[in-house]
Amino acid sequence: MRFLSKTLAIVWKDVIAELRTRELFSSMFVFTLLLIVIFSFSFDLRVDKVAEVAPGVLWVTFVFAGTLELNRSLSAEIEEGRMDGLLLAPMPRSAIYFGKMVGNLVFISATEAVMLPIFSAVFDLNLIRPVLLLTVFLGTLGFSAVGTLLSAMAASTRAREVMLPVLLFPVVLPVVLSAVKLTAGIIDGVPWASLALWLRLLIGFDVIFLTISYMTFDYVVQG
Amino acid sequence: MNRGLRWRDLLNVLSGVMMIAALYLVFLYAPREATMGDVQRIFYFHVASAWVGFFAFFVTLLAGIGYLRTRTRASDIVGLSSAEIGVTFTAMAVISGSIWAKPTWNAWWPWLQEPRLILVTILLLIYLAYFMLRAFLEDEEQKARFAAVYGIVAFAGVPVTFMSIHWWQRLHPIVFEKQGAGLTQPMLGTFMFCLLTFTVLYFSLLLHRSRLASLADEVQELTQRLQTGPGGRK
Numbered sequence: 001m002r003f004l005s006k007t008l009a010i011v012w013k014d015v016i017a018e019l020r021t022r023e024l025f026s027s028m029f030v031f032t033l034l035l036i037v038i039f040s041f042s043f044d045l046r047v048d049k050v051a052e053v054a055p056g057v058l059w060v061t062f063v064f065a066g067t068l069e070l071n072r073s074l075s076a077e078i079e080e081g082r083m084d085g086l087l088l089a090p091m092p093r094s095a096i097y098f099g100k101m102v103g104n105l106v107f108i109s110a111t112e113a114v115m116l117p118i119f120s121a122v123f124d125l126n127l128i129r130p131v132l133l134l135t136v137f138l139g140t141l142g143f144s145a146v147g148t149l150l151s152a153m154a155a156s157t158r159a160r161e162v163m164l165p166v167l168l169f170p171v172v173l174p175v176v177l178s179a180v181k182l183t184a185g186i187i188d189g190v191p192w193a194s195l196a197l198w199l200r201l202l203i204g205f206d207v208i209f210l211t212i213s214y215m216t217f218d219y220v221v222q223g
Numbered sequence: 224m225n226r227g228l229r230w231r232d233l234l235n236v237l238s239g240v241m242m243i244a245a246l247y248l249v250f251l252y253a254p255r256e257a258t259m260g261d262v263q264r265i266f267y268f269h270v271a272s273a274w275v276g277f278f279a280f281f282v283t284l285l286a287g288i289g290y291l292r293t294r295t296r297a298s299d300i301v302g303l304s305s306a307e308i309g310v311t312f313t314a315m316a317v318i319s320g321s322i323w324a325k326p327t328w329n330a331w332w333p334w335l336q337e338p339r340l341i342l343v344t345i346l347l348l349i350y351l352a353y354f355m356l357r358a359f360l361e362d363e364e365q366k367a368r369f370a371a372v373y374g375i376v377a378f379a380g381v382p383v384t385f386m387s388i389h390w391w392q393r394l395h396p397i398v399f400e401k402q403g404a405g406l407t408q409p410m411l412g413t414f415m416f417c418l419l420t421f422t423v424l425y426f427s428l429l430l431h432r433s434r435l436a437s438l439a440d441e442v443q444e445l446t447q448r449l450q451t452g453p454g455g456r457k
Binding site for chain 2: 149150153158159163167169170174175177178201205208209212213216219
């Protein structure tokens with residue numbers, strides 16, 4: 001229970017800070033809105049073609065917005081020396097990892113929650129379905145799990161904004177691929193048997209990435 | 224010193240001999256394939272290159288774990304050397320695969336027919352990310368540490384992705400099947416020998432590249448001692 005309360009303390013700190021400034025949320029919101037607009041113009045979204053590109057557009061948008069969030073979240077901490085404060089606090093490093101990871105998950109999910117109705121309207125598809133929401137959550141979880149670790153690494157390099165996508169995208173591609181396949185299957189109304197494979201895969205990747213990121217986080221943030 | 228000399232020379236000779244034997248097997252011993260003709264012979268070296276590409280990054284993963292536990296320069300050197308060799312062989316696999324794909328399926332990069340291409344692309348991107356990470360860090364200790372962590376995290380997803388493609392292909396059989404099912408005995412023998420040859424070649428190159436890196440370290444150390452020691456310039 002002590003571990004959980006320490007983790008939640010970090011999440012709460014980030015949420016409160018964000019509620020006061022709304023900096024991160026507003027920039028993510030504007031960014032995703034711009035992406036939807038750009039995609040709809042470049043693909044010339046018409047009703048009959050839309051269902052085919054929808055899953056891809058959805059996940060590309062989430063990935064880019066998520067990368068923006070990850071960059072801002074941890075690099076600000078390290079730049080302003082707040083990371084040292086966190087490291088000095090009487091809590092295990094894994095609590096810091098989980099705290100940041102859940103915080104990232106919350107912020108990205110908040111943006112997704114706002115974006116999904118907009119996507120539904122633009123694509124003229126019903127995207128507010130339980131299975132689809134589950135898919136979005138699982139995909140974001142995997143993304144956040146490995147993204148938190150890699151953003152800590154990228155923040156220490158010279159070209160940190162470029163470094164995170166370079167490190168993150170190849171690693172998170174299987175997660176995104178599974179999520180896209182699952183989303184496409186749900187939209188197309190594919191029978192459950194073929195979808196089950198992708199769902200199990202997605203959960204499997206989430207578990208793998210959570211475990212490995214949690215185990216190696218300590219090595220990345222040590223002074 | 225003597226022991227090191229023996230391994231290096233042994234592997235040199237062994238890989239040289241095996242490569243000549245492999246060339247003979249591929250071009251003269253293996254039969255001409257019924258449907259694809261002689262272009263199919265690329266398959267032997269192509270798959271062997273891809274195998275080394277994957278195996279090399281697995282070695283980088285192991286070296287990464289080794290570095291995090293022992294913090295020795297040797298582990299970092301092995302990780303880096305293996306990555307350099309791996310990216311070369313992966314690039315070779317990609318190029319040879321494209322050369323094979325064009326006459327066979329009339330496409331340089333048939334994503335839809337061959338989902339394994341996604342896996343190879345991921346691997347290549349992981350390699351490039353690994354080198355970029357090393358390049359953008361200055362502190363040697365941090366470089367080794369981060370590279371070790373990335374080597375572990377990046378390769379973690381690869382085996383599962385590999386398995387997933389297998390399961391996916393069982394559900395949706397791909398129309399253009401890659402060589403694998405219809406291998407006759409001499410073909411199978413040639414294929415296995417090529418895999419072995421490339422593995423021996425990999426270890427030989429790994430030994431050479433690692434030795435090069437540690438010699439470079441020595442040179443740097445000696446240069447510093449020369450400059451800062453008694454009678455030095457600094």
